Amino acid sequence: MRTIKFRKKHLSAFLFIALILIVSIGIGFSESIPSATSDFYVNDFADILSPETEQSIMSVAVPLAEKTGAQIVVVTIDFLEGQDIESYANKLFREWGIGDAKKNNGVLLLIAYEDRQSRIEVGYGLEGALNDAKTGRIQDDYLVGNFQAGDYNEGVLGTFLKLSEEVYKEYGLDADTLSNQNVYYLPSDEQSGDGKLTLGEILIGIIVVIFMILDILLNRGRITRFVLYTAARSASKGSRGGGGFRGGGGSSGGGGSSRSW
Helix, strand or coil: CHHHHHHHHHHHHHHHHHHHHHHHHHHHHHHCCCCCCCCCCEEECCCCCCHHHHHHHHHHHHHHHHHHCCEEEEEEECCCCCCCHHHHHHHHHHHHCCCECCCCCEEEEEEECCCCEEEEEEEHHHCCCCCHHHHHHHHHHHHHHHHHCCCHHHHHHHHHHHHHHHHHHHCCCCCHHHHHHCCCCCCCCCCCCCCCCCHHHHHHHHHHHHHHHHHHHHHCCHHHHHHHHHHHHHHHHCCCCCCCCCCCECCEEEEEEEEEC
8 A cells, every 4th residue: 555655646746747847838938928019019029120111000000909909910020939930929919919809800910030931810800801811822922022032121011001901891991091002012812711720739738638637536636726726827927018009808719821931
């Protein structure tokens, strides 16, 4: 009996350490996501955009959000730090709360400059207007060629204005001014597309479930309850503060597309 108790004790300790490591990995991933700037709608961490481009984005994004709650946010970073761009974009989208919390009508344009990758992430509320195929074509038409030529301002602004035009149309607003403003305008037809499930999220989920089952069987779920409580407290402390514009509490999940150049 002593041998059995000894083994159960050490197995419980192992489960506790393993779950702490999983939570630490999750927290570390969360901390790699930068905080939004006070402008919120344009966050040029890679320093590739001109002040004129940033002002043009703000002049369209702010009134659009005021009228509809839809938030189109541009973020440039240097590196993904080994993460895949889909997971990074999804995490940033949710942490910043892009879009209205009820309408889930946010759009994120993420540029990983040094990794030469881009992604458009879309909230559920706009997946009809911006399906996977359309967001891919928008990047092909406006972003990829300009970036290959080193025209980062043109690529970002053209992509942003085209996304804005589609959202304007979705809410029955006049999009002619955006079409005229977008000198890189290229009309495109709508096509349907399917969303993708992140492999990394699936694997982490499976590992967590296995540990939770073992903890429940061997330790009545004590470790699981402790870890979940700790994670919940960490999440509550991780809200983004500061002045200026802020997210509306929206979440992603409506699909999107990625490109490289």
